[in-house]
Structure formats: C-alpha cells, structure tokens
Amino acid sequence: MVKGWFVDDDSWYYTYSNGIMAANTTIQGYTLGSNGAWIANLVNPKQAYSYNDLMADINKFKRNFPGFIQTQIIGKSVDGRNIYAIKLGRGEKEIFFNGSHHAREHMTTNVLMEMLDQYASSYSAKRNFNSYNVRDLLNKVSIWFVPMVNPDGVMLVQEGASTAKNPQYVIQLNGGKTDFSSWKANIRGVDLNRQYPADWANIANNTGKPAPENFKGYQPLSEPEVQAVSNFVKTHHFKIATAYHSSGRILYWNFHQATAAYNRDYQIAQKYSKLTGYSLVFPGPNPSGGGFTDWFIQDMKMPGFTPEISTHTYSKPVPLSNFDTIWKENQSAGLLLAVEALKL
Structure with a gap:
C-alpha cells in the first residue's frame, strides 16, 4: 500500500x-x-521577475512536474546567461511563445511564466481552465516558451549596471545615467527585435550605433540571443508563434502575407483580439521589419502575433499594479492558439 x-x-x-x-x-x-x-502554484508573477527568479522557478517545475515539463538551454546571452526554452505538453503539434526581447518589457516574462504555471497545474489536477480541457488539449499540442530572450537587459533594467560584465560601457551608452529603467536593448546596445532578417535594410529610426534603444545592429542576426531564438525555431515546425511586448493594448499580426495566408491569419487574429480586447493593427503597405514575428511570418509562413500588453507606460516598465488586468486579458491565449494550431 x-x-x-x-x-x-x-x-x-x-x-x-x-x-x-x-x-x-x-x-x-x-x-x-x-x-x-x-x-500547484509555483510562480509569483506579482514581482519584478528576474533572471534569478526564472532559474529558480525552472528548477521548481522540474521537481514538481517530473517527466511532463521539459527544459533546455538554447543559447547564451552576450554576458553568458542562459536562454531557456520550456516545453509544456505532449502533443505532436507545437506552438511558440517568447517574451522580454526588450529589457524594459520584462512584465511579458511574468505573463508567460504564470501561463506556464496555471496550465501545468490544471493539467496535473485534471481540471479545466476557463472552459478549456487542458489535459486533452496539451496531449495534442505542445507549447514551447522562451520567457526571457534578453536576460542581460532585464537584469540591467531591474538591478542596474553592476549586473553587467562591463558596467562602465552600459553607463556610457546610457548617457552617463545610472537609471536604466528605459533601456530596451541587449547589454551591448542592440535592439533584439530589430535583428531578424525581414526587410532589415529598411528599418526606420535606426541610431546607427549602439544605444539603449532602436539600434538594429551592423547586420541581422549578429546578437547571440537572436541567433539562439532563430536557430531554435528552425529546428521545430511551429504552427503559430507569439512574441509578447509592451505597451499599448494592440495586436500586430500582419507582414506581407499572400492572400490565402492573410485570410487565415486574420481569422485567428480576430479571435485573439476578442479574447484580449486588444485592437488589431494593420501596418500598411510598408511595415517596419526586423521583428521576430515579421521574420516568422515571412520565413516560416505561419501565423505570427505580437501582443502589446498594458496601457501605455511611456518608455518605462509596466507597473506591477497592472498585472491583474493584463493576466485577465491574456490568461487563455496559449490555449486559444493551441486550439487554432490543431486546425493548421
């Protein structure tokens, strides 16, 4: 017994x-x-969620969901921090979520880690989540998460220059200021969401040199964080990919799709918009490229989405007080897109 x-x-x-x-x-x-x-309730999303929190929670998931949650290191940041991918589910079809391409947008990591936590505990407890049969769905579809693409930048924003291997360099790039709360780039001043080879040559407002934001790099895919994500995606056949950003409560979904793909993606975008309450953005005939979902739509030829969580924060991190609202809007997004993936 x-x-x-x-x-x-x-x-x-x-x-x-x-x-x-x-x-x-x-x-x-x-x-x-x-x-x-x-x-289970392993993640505390109501905190300035750091790289150290991510590592600790990954270890909790390994202990508490043995054999169900898989993790791997897909690359290293400029300063040598691990870039983690976490797999939830047993399904052959796969979808992909990532967050914190931009350092000051680290609230996106909170959302993805809470999503992972809630879905895993619902699966384990054999209970539905917001009317979704999680166990049935995750036996058909696996969800991969890269919750923190830019760990060096996140730590710089949260804890300052002492977290960088070269503190004086980042202070210099920051105009001599030690307040890094508006920093978007990776630790050497490259904007990671302007690094993907999707109309890279025509990206607007490029600074031309390393900076806290908007520098697209000297060539696409120059940064190890973006190389890691790109290579990871190429080893899978993701049916849908989503890159979480902030802010504005809008949803990007379009990048030069052909008519059939446009109609396919628009149908999913409408459902995503209805779920979150975020307005769909039509970028016009010449959208600025270089972003992860631009590249995913262009090269993988599958639906890609960029939700901008929270009301406008005017170049600052999203306040923790906004989390409850953001979570209410996005809590079922992974399951909604998993359902849509079954149709593709």
Missing part, C-alpha cells in the same frame, strides 16, 4: 497511513483538489 506522496499519470497525490487518499485539504503546505491531485 502506498503511503505519503506518490505520482500517478503526471499528478501528485497523498495517501494517509490508513490507506485513504487525501482530498480537499492541505498537506505539508500543498493544496489538494477534490480528486486528490495537488494543485
């Missing part, structure tokens, strides 16, 4: 010494649902 904690079908349970399984209670600080399965 099993006593104590045990795993069955990717779920944790607890059996008392008399053989009765615990349910609707808390054991050793862990909450068990009506069917006895542990309901």
